[in-house]
Amino acid sequence: SMVEEDKSDSCEECHKFRIDVVIKNFEASSEYHEEDVDLAYFIGAYEELNKFIGLLGRIFHFVQADVREKTNKLLDLREKDPNSYRSVKSMVTFENQQQNYPGSKALLGLHR
Template identity: 35%
Template sequence: MQDFQLEKVNDYLLACHSRDEKLCLRFYISAYEELNKLFGLLGSLFGFISSDVQSKLEILSTYLADSENATAFSTVSGMLRCEKESGKLVDSKYISGSRTLLRLHRALGFLVDFLERISTLSLSDSLSKVCYLSYRSTLGNYHPQLIRLMVKGAVYTLSSKKDLLDKINKDNKEEEYYNKLLVEVVKNGRKVYQLTDALYTFHNLHDLP
């Protein structure tokens, strides 16, 4: 696995929403591919999350690579509209991009909240408590009790903010550099999250099974 680069996450998130509010799907996927590396840094117990995210990214990437879908699926807005108007969302055999993205969207809410909390920690602080607080207030709302208990146990294996920064800081940058970068990532991540949420609301697709 290549090194996780927070700078790339920020660049991709910014590119995703900077052109218009339709949201570029390719940059959304690119941002998530980079964010998914973060789960690998958090420990083996987060491997099941990483695998699930990767499988969903592959579904979306397949649609983008298909010339029949490439234009409609170039933006999040276009994909939701195309699948809804074509009636594909009621086809149980159809692997829906909208349904797939909805799961990633919910997880993005967790990641943005978690990164924001990390930015406020001192170097010696553990990531465990803030990770669980972020999970409980976001993604945990969509999981059954068994999954919530598994996550609660998994987060207590997390180390400190310093240990995480040591893993991603290959250029010996100061902590302040990453705190400022985290603020930018959170700002752009929240923008993408809010715009995506608004699109699902507009198309009435928040409750896709």
């Protein structure tokens, strides 16, 4: 769909950061859950923010890798158990019952 004018900026095009995508995702994440956050949109917002972190240069690559690791962990958990990992509240409730907190740890890691 994208017309490549110049090879040098084609990669920059595919990583273009869009703040509106971040805002829409964060807004949508709390739209249907009173005092709760939808994990799918929340992860989407962080994945988009991570594109921005990537634009900050080499020195931030470890930050970008760290964020990607956490979002991938949450995506993985959601895939295996979509119901328990539907929202932050359902995740915390579920992980408390299991006495195992992989999602909560990943989420806290994103907020550092």
